[in-house]
Amino acid sequence: MLDDVSSSRGGLARLGNWLVILFTAAITLLWATPLIWALVASFRPAANPLGRGDVWFSFPLTIESYVRAWSLAPFNLYYINTIVVVLLVLGVQITTITLAAFAFARYRFLGQRAFFFLILLQMMIPTTALLAPNFSTIRQLGLFDTRLAIAIPYFGSAFGTFLMRQAFLAVPRDLVDAGIIDGCSWQQLLRHVYLPPSIPTLVAFGLSSVCWHWNEFLWPLIITNSDQSRPLTAGLVRFTQLGEIGAQWSLLTAATLMVIAPLFIAFLIFQRRFIQSFLHSGIK
């Protein structure tokens, strides 16, 4: 197959193979540089700022930038807000998409196609594009500057409904019929017949939802106005604009890494699942 460059014989082919490996390593290094540099810079002592020709290591390494960044902005609040929003969105989404997908997969009802199309509209018109009118709605609902306001536009998910419907449709007919003959209620049918084989899909959707909402910036930025509801991303941008920060790169990188850390560590541990989940988000 395509990867079998090494199987061709001869010195020239081998040289070519080595060049390809070298090229791969170079590109990988280039792509990794932002992360590696940020890590190195965040442990740099403040007394020793970056300068021309001196942008990498500087000893002694210190965690003072993390401590100072933490004290300059209420990162503890930002963390709580992000976590609350992410879990709120996740919890509600799992409920709404499971119920809706179950209805679409299990039943035939009047207007079914029309309703399905209506929901799919959300995939064609991304919520981000509608931030101006949605802002008015949130104001009218009296939710401005709350964590609920950040989360609520995402409570229904066309993408999640679509994914779960596909998973439910793949449940063998015999299994469903057996459940019905046994006298299962719809709750029992959903819980014991439809859900168990669909858990991987639900996990994949959940991971991409967590990633998306942990990282979201623009909507939280406009819909929050105080540290009581501001999540990490919006907090970080405020932090970078603090007058006293300026070009203190060790402080900036420390704050950046604090924002990234929990999700990134989870990603490193569950790499395979994350990538599967992102691939799943490909069925859109």
Place this chain on the structure above:
Amino acid sequence: MLPYLLILPTVVFVILFTVWPTILAFYQSFFLQRLNIARFREPTFIGIENYVDLFTDPRFLRVLTNTFLYVLGTVPISIVMAFLFALLVNRKLRGIGLARLFLFYPTVLPLVSAATVWMFFFTPDYGLLNSGLRLLGYSGPENWTGNPDLALLAVAIVAVWKNAGYYMIFYLAGLQNLPTDVFEAAALDGANWWQQLWRIAFPLLRRTTLFITTIAFIGAFQTVDHIFVLTQGGPSRASTVLLFYLWQERFENQDVGRAATLTVILVALLLIFTVTNFVLSERKEETNA
């Protein structure tokens, strides 16, 4: 009755935050309403004046040009790099997992965090990009984000870095699902690596490419997070794209009518693109069948 109850929550939220705002934006786009000017605070009907104003405003035409440059620049480049990456890491080799990891990780980072780090790369004088270029013997432009000719490029570079690894995983999955026997047959017929790639692998991955193109376009229109950190749309609007401009008109200039008009334009662009893409892919499926 039950199925209607089951879909009710989803339908309610979709109506409230997708259908209603679309209608509201369309309606508001025919009104003059500026919240920071007392006599324009209440909406006044002005017909299509908002649209006429926009399309005769050189600032808006500049923003449209920027948007198309940005989208048509980042999308194809990200996709070509993604394909290249997938080819490079689609081999059984020690350390290849690490390469995949380092090409993919930008996908899971918040764009604002990534942009904060990139800010240093673009810093004048001692910034990493300039240091690197100097190493290569180049002493050209220095201030990337402050230079009107380079600001949009700087923003685009970050987008490519962020997205190439994401699109890579779709190609990687596609490459691994390709039937091996086709390549064996081609190799027996004397097809070289390049021919196998160009004549067999790429056509077989057409659906993957089409899919990536769709998500890449839609994504490019709605990601502006890094612009907030790197350039704030400047200097002199050189890096202002449509969604960022919309944000400025609504939240800095408090111009509700104009922001609504821009929302309609953005939604129309996204819909035109999605529908065209869908129709094209359907047609191609038919001719192939």
